[in-house]
Amino acid sequence: MKDLESLSASQAIKALSKREIKATDLLLSCLDRIGQRENHVKAWTSLGKENALTRAKELDKGAFKGILHGLPIGVKDLYDTYDLPTSYGSPIYANHYPVTDAVSIALIRQAGGIILGKTVTTELASFKSGPTTNPHNSRHTPGGSSSGSAAAVADFMVPLATGSQTAGSMIRPASYCGVVGFKPSLGKVSIAGVKSLSVSLDTLGCFGRTVEDVGLGVAAMSGDHRLAKIETLHNKPRIAICKTSNWSLAHQETATAMAVARHAAERIAKSTVVDLKLPKSCDDITQVHTRIMLSEMSRSFLFERTHHPKKLSLILSKQINDGAAISYEQYAKDLLFAGNAKSSINALFNDEVDLLIAPSATGEAPDLKDGTGDPVFCREWTLLGLPCININVASGPNGLPVGVQLIAGPGKDHFLLSAARAFVHALPDPTLRDQA
Secondary structure, eight states: OOOGGGSOHHHHHHHHHTTSSOHHHHHHHHHHHHHHHHHHHOOEEEEOHHHHHHHHHHHHHSOOOSTTTTOEEEEETTBOOTTSOOOTTSGGGTTOOOSSOOHHHHHHHHTTOEEEEEEOOOGGGSSSOOSOOBTTBTTBOOOSSSHHHHHHHHTTSOSEEEEEESSSTTHHHHHHHTOEEEEOSTTSSOOTTBOOSOTTTOEEEEEESSHHHHHHHHHHHHSOGGGGSOOOOOSOOOEEEOOOTTGGGOOHHHHHHHHHHHHHHHHHOSSOOEEOOOOGGGTTHHHHHHHHHHHHHHHHTHHHHHHOGGGSOHHHHHHHHHHHTSOHHHHHHHHHHHHHHHHHHHHHHHHTOSEEEEESSSSSOOBGGGOSOOOTTTHHHHHHTOOEEEEEEEEOTTSOEEEEEEEEOTTOHHHHHHHHHHHHHTOSSGGGGGGO
């Protein structure tokens, strides 16, 4: 079998389970691709080639290990790994070696995954760009903060990679790089052993090239192995389009993507796909999200601010200072607002809708010089803790991918995967259906 690096995670696992390919050969194909492309894409902070090869050889000799048996995995450099440096994207933590794995990484290893290396994150998962470029056009950003993970999967360096989202750090890079990004429900994957930015918002997930891929990834990361088997969508869901109150910020390519998404949704919906506004209790939700994030960030990074202020970027220092200026009384009010908004959303999904479709980003990936892009279309869904998945549906004026996100009710991760696969099958472009 040729071009093993081009196999999706789910394709590779099927071939590995039947012993049609070897884990060693798959790993070497990925390493060869990295050797060819890393100077251009700059997706990695470190590679554990020797340990990965040793692990692959062991898996080739032994019994089938688990749902990720023999699969090379890229790990966002925000997750602790005992055998690779973890710098969190900051010079403060250069040459930092944790003594344990993050919980999700330990679960990935238990499921047979091979940790190939650490992928670039922005500084402490905030907005200071790293060196990674968009694999479709090196003059453009891959997004942030999960920059290296999204780019590595998009460039066929690795079939699966972990990410995290506090504002829009998975859905946005997935859209910019044209891959499937799955942000599960808040708390689905343990954040233990992952450098926290905002404890109320931090959510872990993964990138793959298909819906089935990310189901496998989150199944392993969470221990909920039901997600590894996506059921056929038997009942037609109630679907609505939610452009959000920030729609004025959407570029033409995002409007086009939403039109394509509506057409696909109508093919699988129970009834007419309507436009829906969030309940009044969700007014100002993006501003509330921002305040909660900044307030918690100011405490999460207090050690760094106190002991290593000169090693923080100006943009991160300003965010920390802005967060520290928010009173605890305001923070408490915002948390109460978030709780009320979640109650309203629960009622909305119970009574009116099963699936929402919203923009993933304002448009295609911006130029590198303009930063990692605006997460405005992701903030509310992150605050609400809802499971979201990015699907690539269109392209922008520079030929770069543009996605939409599908959003399900709280805890409905399994349903979301089923709906996403049905949605992908309904897309008009046959090449886009490969995302199933």
